[in-house]
Structure formats: structure tokens, C-alpha cells
Amino acid sequence: MNPHHRTTRLFGSLLLTAAVGISCVGAAPARPAPGPPPPPTPLSQVIPAPASVDAGGSAYRINPGTTIRVDGGSRDVRRIGDYLADVLRPSTGYRLPVTAHGGGNTIRLKLTGKETGDAKGLGDEGYRLDSGSRGVTITARRPAGLFHGVQTLRQLLPAAVEKDTRQSGPWLIAGGTVEDSPRYAYRGAMLDVSRHFFTVDQVKRYIDQLSLYKVNKLHLHLSDDQGWRIAIDSWPRLATYGGSTQVGGGAGGYYTKDQYKEIVRYASSRYLEVVPEIDLPGHTNAALASYADLNCDGVAPPLYTGTAVGFSSLCVPKPLTYEFVDDVLRELAALTPGSTIHIGGDEAHSTSHADYVTFMNKVQPLVTKYGKSVMGWHQLTGATPVKGAIAQYWGYDATGAAERKQVVDAAKNGTKLVISPADRSYLDMKYTRDFPLGLSWAGLVEVQRSYDWDPGTYLAGAPADSILGVEAPLWTETLSTSANLEVMAFPKLPGIAELGWSPAATHDWDTYKVRLASQAPRWDALGIGYYRSPQVPWPTN
Structure with missing residues (x-):
């Protein structure tokens, strides 16, 4: 066992019991006479x-x-x-x-x-x-x-x-x-362990939940302004200092190399490949605070525990910047048997466009030098994606036509795409305006909206063979416990998993919501907390 x-x-069962506040009072009721056994679950359900x-x-x-x-x-x-x-x-x-x-x-x-x-x-x-x-x-x-x-x-x-x-x-x-067999080869879920740190056991728990729905990639967001979460021997203060806090000022944490390898091993035992992300050149305050020399002015900023984005940047002109990135990628690649390393690249608002292009064009060959494929957020297409690069599209309804066209043009030129629309697949978007957890900058995302779209046609003009698959990111600015993760991931996560696995012809909300409702007793048995969306006909008993 x-x-x-x-x-x-x-x-999970203890979490659920504590959350509901179950109590038992009085004598047990008489046991009813057994009836006929229920029929087996249909193969299609x-x-x-x-x-x-x-x-x-x-x-x-x-x-x-x-x-x-x-x-x-x-x-x-x-x-x-x-x-x-x-x-x-x-x-x-x-x-x-x-x-x-x-x-x-x-x-x-x-x-x-x-x-x-x-x-x-x-x-x-x-x-x-x-x-x-x-x-x-x-x-x-x-x-x-x-x-x-x-x-x-x-x-x-x-x-x-x-x-x-x-x-x-x-x-x-x-x-x-x-x-x-799956429609797409890439069926991912991203867990942000930088805004709030999650232990090895908490990550394993999430891996078990992902594997139930045939997810095969675990994208770990290992660095951001609020925390650096992986030990790097050549730059030890990244983890010991840069990983010492999190959103709200909590203790933070980081994974030792052995702990990271244990996550990779456990994910592999559930047939998930870990895709590690070091977000560059923005989202780097934890690194900049750890080493003053990484800053253009040589002055380290304080550690950051807020939730703003776009204010930090590595110093693009400094040769030390590329020594730093090379060391990090070399050590991370040695720990990661999977084929891909994600280098971020989004929301680099403090980096000029020219500097961004220079940086990305210098860093991508450092990834391939260590035998890995490049993956980045779709802003990577504003530089020159290397052969074999993967762009993760996170645009949404408010994304402009020019930005979409840039991604489509890159896809036509051979860049592969993973589709993660923020207003469809971002699991941390609030269900309703008054929901206590999550964010709403991309809109409110109920269960039907998260399911009712087609990855193959979402980005108009992108060649069908450029779509590698889908991913469901879970950002954790407001999430600090496993219970928080679960109530945002369930019931939306299974729908994103189905979009990645099942033939497009099977996608139908009216039949899906019935199958989704039937998952609730299983989540109860596993101790998984979930949001009882009014859009889903949940069992009443």
C-alpha cells in the first residue's frame, strides 16, 4: 500500500469534516431493509x-x-x-x-x-x-x-x-x-507555488487529483516577485532569502533539490511530466532582492509580499544576468527529466520592448544548450521563438487583435501553442462576484464558461496542427491551503481536462454537466472540497 x-x-477527509462541522447526536436510526443494488455506472459516464x-x-x-x-x-x-x-x-x-x-x-x-x-x-x-x-x-x-x-x-x-x-x-x-486515446498530447495544470508556498505533500495531493482526470503535465511556477522556491547551489540566497516569504508576509519556503526530485518522481508515478518555470525577465523581485549585483544600480530592493505585477526586471545589459540565468537553467535542467523548461516572459512591463527581445533571444539558446525545449507565455512571440519553442496563450476577451495576430503568425511559422485562456481556463478566477477566494481581472468564470469552448478553434487563424493542447493554471495570490486550491479547481478542472482529452464531437454542456454532477460523491469520498455551482444538477442525497 x-x-x-x-x-x-x-x-482531505479531516479538512472536509472540519469545514462542515459535522456532529453526531442521539441514537442511530433503524437501518432500512436492503433494496436491489444500483445498476453499474454506464461506460460513457x-x-x-x-x-x-x-x-x-x-x-x-x-x-x-x-x-x-x-x-x-x-x-x-x-x-x-x-x-x-x-x-x-x-x-x-x-x-x-x-x-x-x-x-x-x-x-x-x-x-x-x-x-x-x-x-x-x-x-x-x-x-x-x-x-x-x-x-x-x-x-x-x-x-x-x-x-x-x-x-x-x-x-x-x-x-x-x-x-x-x-x-x-x-x-x-x-x-x-x-x-x-487523447485528442491532444499536452493536457496540463499549472500550480503557482511562488505567491504562496505549498509543501511536497500538498503538491502530491494535487498530483493525485490531476491524475484522476488524465492530466499529463504539471507546470510548476517556481519563481516570482514574492518567492523563489527551488534551491540553486550556485546562487544559494535565491532560496534561503528569496524564498523566505510569500504574499501577506508568511514564512514562505522552498524545495531542496531532493524535495524537487521527489515531486518529479511522484508525478512520474502518476504519468505526469513536470514542466518547471523560472519567470524571466520580469516577476523577478525575489531574485533581485537576494543578489544586489543582479540590479542595474547594484542596489537590492526589499522582499515583496504584495500582489502587484510588472514592476521588476533583470538588468538586460549586464553580462552577469546571463551567467545567472545560465547557472539556474543548468541546475534546473539536471534535476528535470522532462523535455521542457518554461521561462515565463509575461508582464515584463519594466523592460523595454527592445530589451525584452534582446533578453529572450539570448536566453532561449541557454535552454536548448541543456537539452530542453523552450516554453514561455505567449509574449515570447514578440521576440524570435527558437525552433521547437512552445508559446502558452493566456489571452482572453479583452486581448487586442494585434496581440492575437502576433501569436497566430508565430504559429504559422512553426511555433507550437498551448491554449490557456484566462477567462476560460484560469482556475483562480472567481465563480461569482462575492466568492471569497480568487481574482476577477479576467472576469467571472463559472463552470459552464470554463467548459464551453474548443481549444482547436479558440485562436482564429492558428493552424490546427500548431495546437499542442490545453492547460489550467491555478494562481495563488488568494490561495494558501489545499482546501483553497480544491474549491477553485473543482469543479472546473475536470472540464479543462476533458477539452484536452476527448474528441471535439463529445463536447456538449448539457450532457457534460450530468456527468460532472455524478463526480460529487467521489470527491466527497476522497475528501475533496468543491464549489456546488448552481449550473450543475448535483445529487441531493
Whole structure:
């Protein structure tokens, strides 16, 4: 059993209990007579919506004799089998041995390594789930596909399967076949750990929540005006001094290299790639406060605990600036097995356009020198994006036509795009004007608005093959606890995940909101707090 898996569930349950203030008084009511078991969840009722569903045939019932069969001797498949057993054992009370042997009455995880037979057309992340009276088989070409198939299996079981104590069941999985693979290769979520610092365990908790909806990128915003959150040996005061505070003046914090590697390892175990961000040349007050020589005038500003943006900048003419950036990128690249490093580039209002172009054109080759692809906010397209660069578009309704055209022109010239409209996918935007958390500079973003758009057509004129996918950023100026993160991410996050995974033809608000409502008992079982939007027909019992 993964101890963190159990611990985070318990932590979430305690949060929820404390928030609601549950109390129990008086004698227990008489237990009603048991009725017939509820029907199994239809194969089509999961999030993200599967690409193809062929429902029919007998359901499979997990029972005391069920085994989890892992084929082929792969360590990856064995780890996924153990993960599934960790999910199922506490609530079912069954042994569920993970074994390389077995015939019927199994949940079988089958890795083919090639796109033939049952794995044809599934790619690196797709899966096929076959369910019938004798068992369930999840087939994939790569381990990531098996893991995503396990997430679908979880959602096909009753929500009580997520609980830490034995439940009554029954544990039925509807009969039929799901064939599923993602629309986009990049399905991300960004967590801002700079405005408020979040511990390794808090980040792991968020990773678990992301993985349930097949998110495959965790973009960590590691530096900003309010805090530097990653240890850099060649510039140690970045973390020890620059990371010593946060918005509102709290204690802040930073990740040691070992802690960062643990986040990367844990994310990898859930098939998420970490994309680290060092925001440059603006959003750099924490760095400028840590080292006076990084400032053009040689004077370090004080640490900053407010929420304004656009007032800080590295000194573009100084050679030391590029020695600094090179050192940071070299050490960060060595810690990061993923393919991409994000170099920010937004809201550099204190940097002239000419200096911004000079800076970005000098820094991008430093990223590629260490074997990583460049990613930046879409303002990067105002410089000269290097070959293979990715621009993250965060524009919204108020974004001007000239700025949009600049991004589209870059896409036509080969720059890839990740779409993150601030008034659609920014999870920290308030739901309603009086909501106590979040911001509203991009507008109020309720659940339907966050779901009801198409990443493939959002940026008019951008070639379809330039769109790598979507990302849901979560900025934390007003968020300081896991409970804060969850109530802003849920219920909007699953919708962004679906936009990245599911075929465009499946996108329909009226059917989606019903599937979304059915997730609520699962979030309750996992201890995830969420906003009960009036736009969603939540269960009443």
C-alpha cells in the first residue's frame, strides 16, 4: 500500500469534516431493509468522455476471489497493478493479489508494446477496456495508457470505492468496451507555488487529483516577485532569502533539490511530466532582492509580499544576468527529466520592448544548450521563438487583435501553442462576484464558461496542427491551503481536462454537466472540497 495515497485521503477527509462541522447526536436510526443494488455506472459516464464506447453484455463484479493480473513481467505494469490494489483493497476488504498468473475472475493489465491487435490506434497514452462477466482487461501500448485506463476503471466503480474503510459494495463494472486515446498530447495544470508556498505533500495531493482526470503535465511556477522556491547551489540566497516569504508576509519556503526530485518522481508515478518555470525577465523581485549585483544600480530592493505585477526586471545589459540565468537553467535542467523548461516572459512591463527581445533571444539558446525545449507565455512571440519553442496563450476577451495576430503568425511559422485562456481556463478566477477566494481581472468564470469552448478553434487563424493542447493554471495570490486550491479547481478542472482529452464531437454542456454532477460523491469520498455551482444538477442525497 502506498502510504501517501492513504494519508492524503485521510487529510482531505479531516479538512472536509472540519469545514462542515459535522456532529453526531442521539441514537442511530433503524437501518432500512436492503433494496436491489444500483445498476453499474454506464461506460460513457466518465470524465474525460471516452473516444468510443460499445456498451453491452454482462457486468463484472469484483469479489473476494478477484485477482489483479499483470502481464509480461514489466516493472511499470506491476507498479500500476499495485497502485490499483491500493485503491481497491481498503473499501472492498478483498485481498486482490497482484500476480502474473490467472485466468478468469481477474482485472488484467495487458501491455503490448506495439500498436497491433487490441492496442491498434491507441498511441502512447490510449487504452482499451473490455468488461464482461468473467473479468476486465485493460490493454495499452505504453504504461501511461494502462494508468489512464485504471482511472476510467475507478470512475466506473461506485464512489465508495475511494473510501479508506470497508464498504458494502457491490463492486460492479458495466459490460462492454471502451477504446480511448487523447485528442491532444499536452493536457496540463499549472500550480503557482511562488505567491504562496505549498509543501511536497500538498503538491502530491494535487498530483493525485490531476491524475484522476488524465492530466499529463504539471507546470510548476517556481519563481516570482514574492518567492523563489527551488534551491540553486550556485546562487544559494535565491532560496534561503528569496524564498523566505510569500504574499501577506508568511514564512514562505522552498524545495531542496531532493524535495524537487521527489515531486518529479511522484508525478512520474502518476504519468505526469513536470514542466518547471523560472519567470524571466520580469516577476523577478525575489531574485533581485537576494543578489544586489543582479540590479542595474547594484542596489537590492526589499522582499515583496504584495500582489502587484510588472514592476521588476533583470538588468538586460549586464553580462552577469546571463551567467545567472545560465547557472539556474543548468541546475534546473539536471534535476528535470522532462523535455521542457518554461521561462515565463509575461508582464515584463519594466523592460523595454527592445530589451525584452534582446533578453529572450539570448536566453532561449541557454535552454536548448541543456537539452530542453523552450516554453514561455505567449509574449515570447514578440521576440524570435527558437525552433521547437512552445508559446502558452493566456489571452482572453479583452486581448487586442494585434496581440492575437502576433501569436497566430508565430504559429504559422512553426511555433507550437498551448491554449490557456484566462477567462476560460484560469482556475483562480472567481465563480461569482462575492466568492471569497480568487481574482476577477479576467472576469467571472463559472463552470459552464470554463467548459464551453474548443481549444482547436479558440485562436482564429492558428493552424490546427500548431495546437499542442490545453492547460489550467491555478494562481495563488488568494490561495494558501489545499482546501483553497480544491474549491477553485473543482469543479472546473475536470472540464479543462476533458477539452484536452476527448474528441471535439463529445463536447456538449448539457450532457457534460450530468456527468460532472455524478463526480460529487467521489470527491466527497476522497475528501475533496468543491464549489456546488448552481449550473450543475448535483445529487441531493
